[in-house]
Amino acid sequence: MKHDLLKLVEQGGCSAKLSASELAKALADLPKITNTNVLVDIETHDDAGVYKIYDDYALVQTTDFFPPVCSDPYDFGQISAANALSDVYAMGGQVLTALNIVLFPASLSLEILKEIFRGAQEKVNEAGGVIIGGHTITNDIPVCGLSVTGWVHPKKIITNTGAKSGDVLILTKQTGTGIIISARRNDLADEETYQSAIKTMKHLNKDAAEVMQKHEIRGATDITGFGLIGHALKMAQGSNVSMKINSKAIPVMNKVLDLIEMGCIPGAAFRNLEFAEKDCHFNAALDYNHKMLVADAQTSGGMLISAPTEKADKFLADLMKVGYPYSAVIGEVVKKKEKAIYVL
Numbered sequence: 280m281k282h283d284l285l286k287l288v289e290q291g292g293c294s295a296k297l298s299a300s301e302l303a304k305a306l307a308d309l310p311k312i313t314n315t316n317v318l319v320d321i322e323t324h325d326d327a328g329v330y331k332i333y334d335d336y337a338l339v340q341t342t343d344f345f346p347p348v349c350s351d352p353y354d355f356g357q358i359s360a361a362n363a364l365s366d367v368y369a370m371g372g373q374v375l376t377a378l379n380i381v382l383f384p385a386s387l388s389l390e391i392l393k394e395i396f397r398g399a400q401e402k403v404n405e406a407g408g409v410i411i412g413g414h415t416i417t418n419d420i421p422v423c424g425l426s427v428t429g430w431v432h433p434k435k436i437i438t439n440t441g442a443k444s445g446d447v448l449i450l451t452k453q454t455g456t457g458i459i460i461s462a463r464r465n466d467l468a469d470e471e472t473y474q475s476a477i478k479t480m481k482h483l484n485k486d487a488a489e490v491m492q493k494h495e496i497r498g499a500t501d502i503t504g505f506g507l508i509g510h511a512l513k514m515a516q517g518s519n520v521s522m523k524i525n526s527k528a529i530p531v532m533n534k535v536l537d538l539i540e541m542g543c544i545p546g547a548a549f550r551n552l553e554f555a556e557k558d559c560h561f562n563a564a565l566d567y568n569h570k571m572l573v574a575d576a577q578t579s580g581g582m583l584i585s586a587p588t589e590k591a592d593k594f595l596a597d598l599m600k601v602g603y604p605y606s607a608v609i610g611e612v613v614k615k616k617e618k619a620i621y622v623l
Contacts, residue, residue, distance in 0.1 A: 283350045285347055285348075285349065285350050285463060316331045317329070317330055318330065319436060325440075325500075326341065326365075326439075326500055326501055327340060327370050327372075328340050329433075329436055331433050335432055336430060336432070336433070337430065337431055337436070338428055339370050340426075340429075341363065341367060341426070342427065343359075343503075344380045345359065345422065345423070345424060345578070346420050346421065346422050347421055348456075348460050348480070349460070349480075350463075352391045352398070353395070353398040355395055357399065357402045357481045358398075358477070358481055358578060358579055359395075359423040359425070360398070360403055360425055361402050361483055362503065362578055363426075364402070364406050364483060364484075365483075365501045365503070365580075367429035367488075368483070368488035369437065369488075369499055370429075370436055370438065371435055371436060371492050371496075372429035373430055373488075374403070374427060375408055375409075375428050375430055376408055376410070376411050376428045377403050377408055377409070377428070378425065378426040378427075379396065379410060379425060381396075381421070382418030382422035383395075383418065383421050384417065384419060387421070405485075406485055435495075437496060437497055437498065438498065439513055439514045440498070440517040441497035441498025441499070441585060442498035442612045443498065443587070445611075446585040446588065446611065447585075447586055447587075447608050448524065448583060448586075448610040448611060449582075449583070449584045449607065450581050450606070451581035451603045451606045452479055452606075453479055453530040453605045454532070454577060455572065455575060456532075456575075456578050457547060457548060457575040457576040457577060457578070458535050458538050458544065458545070458571075458572075458575050459472055459534075459538065460476060461538075461543045461544065461545040462538045463476075467541060471533075472538075479532070481579070482602075484501060484581070486603070487584075488582075490597045494590050494594050494597070496586055496594075498514065498584070498585035499514075499583060500582070502577045505551055506573065506574045506576050506577065507524070507572075507573045507574075507575070508551060508555045508559065508573040508620065509555050509574075510583060511620055512619055514585070515612075515619040518585070520614065521613050521614065521615050521619055521620070522611070522613070523610045523621045524609055524610040525610050526565060526623060528607055528608065528609045529572065529573070529609050530606075530609075531572060536568050536569075536572065539572065544575075545575070548571055548574040548575050551574040551575075552574045555620065558620060559619065559620040560617075560621045560622070561622050562621070562623045564623075573622055581606075591608060595607075
């Protein structure tokens with residue numbers, strides 16, 4: 280029997296991610312990490328941790344997992360892997376190894392589990408890494424992801440703290456996956472629109488990371504569950520700057536704005552707005568649909584990159600050349616103002 284994994288999520292009533300505000304409260308009183316080999320930790324809310332092994336070699340470590348964002352188990356394996364691997368790429372690193380993290384219903388066919396594993400393995404292979412094990416337990420609904428280890432040169436780490444006033448902001452992928460998946464759950468997204476979301480979520484950020492290193496970029500983050508507004512906020516705060524985002528310049532998948540107009544807005548988008556709103560200024564002329572677009576929770580989204588203005592044209596051309604045709608300048612970094620983010 281063929282199972283629609285998205286329908287299983289509905290039945291299980293699972294939320295994909297804690298809100299950013301809830302997470303901040305949970306982490307608030309933890310003791311600070313003190314180790315001279317830890318080059319990046321949770322303090323800056325970066326995408327992964329970095330631990331120095333040698334003067335020219337540091338490990339990048341991360342983990343990510345979630346319930347299905349699509350119907351097909353093979354696609355689910357591919358997307359969950361691409362999403363977890365993205366944290367290594369956001370730091371400018373290369374993937375080494377990965378471990379499967381899977382929760383799986385005992386009532387489902389093991390053929391479904393096999394397809395999830397196959398999708399994840401093929402995506403890790405594409406990344407140049409290798410899956411060397413993992414852990415699987417039973418659960419009411421499937422949950423899938425990876426624990427990933429990569430490496431980066433300690434002097435070439437890309438972080439949330441690297442944005443500089445005068446830089447431009449570049450986004451490498453179209454947005455709207457959260458909106459489309461929400462619409463699909465309610466049978467409101469057509470097959471072409473749905474497949475466009477699947478395609479972009481499967482697309483690795485590997486080549487974008489290599490282009491960032493080529494151009495000596497030092498400030499970037501990938502856009503995932505906290506949406507463009509949430510991840511931009513963390514980057515602005517970490518870098519002690521403000522950012523101006525032109526919502527009309529954001530690359531967006533076909534029909535996404537129409538779906539927002541129809542009310543296909545996942546709960547995570549409202550939670551992301553709640554988290555970011557006190558530190559953001561939304562222009563009075565900004566329409567509701569674009570406000571919700573910047574808050575849309577992405578899965579395996581693109582990179583938000585802070586690039587020196589003089590490098591922007593060549594940098595964009597290189598991104599497009601290696602397979603990111605929707606890369607676009609969506610804003611600028613400015614000196615710290617009253618608010619961290621200004622959305623126009």
